[in-house]
Amino acid sequence: MSKDVKIAIIGCGTIANSAHIPAYLKAPGVEIKYFCDIIPERADAAVEKYGCGTAVYDYHEILNDPELDAVSVCTHNDFHSIISIDFMRAGKDVLCEKPAARILSEALEMQRVAHETGAILNIGVCNRFGTQVNQVKKMIDDGELGEVYHVYASFRAYRSIPGIGGDFTRKASAGGGALIDWGVHYIDLILYCCGEPKPITASGEAFCKLGKNIKDYVYTSMWAEETKEEDGVYDVDDSVVGLVRTDGPVISFNGAWAQNINQKETYIDFIGTKGGIRLQYCGDFVYYGVKNGMLTETATSYRKNNFYEEEVLSFVDCIKNRTHNQAYIDYAVETSRILQAIYDSSEQHREIVIER
Numbered sequence: 001m002s003k004d005v006k007i008a009i010i011g012c013g014t015i016a017n018s019a020h021i022p023a024y025l026k027a028p029g030v031e032i033k034y035f036c037d038i039i040p041e042r043a044d045a046a047v048e049k050y051g052c053g054t055a056v057y058d059y060h061e062i063l064n065d066p067e068l069d070a071v072s073v074c075t076h077n078d079f080h081s082i083i084s085i086d087f088m089r090a091g092k093d094v095l096c097e098k099p100a101a102r103i104l105s106e107a108l109e110m111q112r113v114a115h116e117t118g119a120i121l122n123i124g125v126c127n128r129f130g131t132q133v134n135q136v137k138k139m140i141d142d143g144e145l146g147e148v149y150h151v152y153a154s155f156r157a158y159r160s161i162p163g164i165g166g167d168f169t170r171k172a173s174a175g176g177g178a179l180i181d182w183g184v185h186y187i188d189l190i191l192y193c194c195g196e197p198k199p200i201t202a203s204g205e206a207f208c209k210l211g212k213n214i215k216d217y218v219y220t221s222m223w224a225e226e227t228k229e230e231d232g233v234y235d236v237d238d239s240v241v242g243l244v245r246t247d248g249p250v251i252s253f254n255g256a257w258a259q260n261i262n263q264k265e266t267y268i269d270f271i272g273t274k275g276g277i278r279l280q281y282c283g284d285f286v287y288y289g290v291k292n293g294m295l296t297e298t299a300t301s302y303r304k305n306n307f308y309e310e311e312v313l314s315f316v317d318c319i320k321n322r323t324h325n326q327a328y329i330d331y332a333v334e335t336s337r338i339l340q341a342i343y344d345s346s347e348q349h350r351e352i353v354i355e356r
């Protein structure tokens, strides 16, 4: 492909402006042709701010533009599957934000259409492009931890529910709460580092407790506060615990947007027979080992790369060379299986066997 790759941004909100658009603007041989948002001012503002592209307010208008190669789907979760599928069927490649979809059946349909059409369908699993994560993966691959038999993730905030009452806390829009919004990153990262083990069973409880009374919810800070709706809907998990058996390590986790425990924890413990690693989410890690009969602790410090940029550059590379990378839908679907099984387990209060 010698011409520029022409991209449309679908949904010009936070993640589009903070990650996708700057990355495409930096990528050589890429042109953003359209900024699309159902809120016209957002599409117009992007054209104005970035000095390129045309504003559109309905993505159907550009589906059949023969010049358009690919899209970034940066809308809320409820539109991920429908927009991705429409563009794939129109012959375009897609980078869709995480989670792949609200429920497993939507993610499986996206995968089916990707296979059927041959479109590249990547999911925004940005951690797979981070320096530290790839270093941990390499150490596990190289056997430095021995057999990794248990991985524990803690993604806990004190009292921090994003945009309470708005899109984030409506099941119909988001598919779930802390698990699907934050947990998705941790589970994906674990599967990646551990060589994509297949989930077998899952057991969990997802609690919808602290945010239910929106008006009385007490908090110190809140992400996406501008989307808060006092008369909105709150029907998702504000905390979650789970245990997943895979054909590799057991995965367990404690996650919370909000818990009445003043601890903010965002780390993953990879526990192996020869050594262990505590990886701070989006941060550095410590390797615990044994050497010459002594216990060792090796702290690492890395210059952090911009994983969003790497994710977008790699997507462009996939488009040009018709290859798949580590963000391909086939990997994300396994995470969707786990999320669905945990929510099903919570609803049915029993362990779920993950069928395939």
Ligand SMILES: NC(=O)c1ccc[n+]([C@@H]2O[C@H](COP(=O)([O-])OP(=O)(O)OC[C@H]3O[C@@H](n4cnc5c(N)ncnc54)[C@H](O)[C@@H]3O)[C@@H](O)[C@H]2O)c1
Pocket (backbone or CB within 6 Å): 010, 011, 012, 013, 014, 015, 016, 036, 037, 038, 039, 042, 059, 074, 075, 076, 077, 079, 097, 098, 099, 124, 125, 126, 181
């Ligand atoms: N990878 C990450 O680290 C990361 C971080 C933040 C958000 N996200 C994901 O990105 C997605 C968007 O989150 P956000 O915080 O940017 O939300 P946002 O509300 O800031 O932006 C979403 C935009 O999509 C627009 N939109 C909705 N439906 C549309 C449609 N049918 N056509 C065109 N535009 C439409 C909205 O008007 C809004 O401007 C979510 O799925 C979220 O999970 C990922």
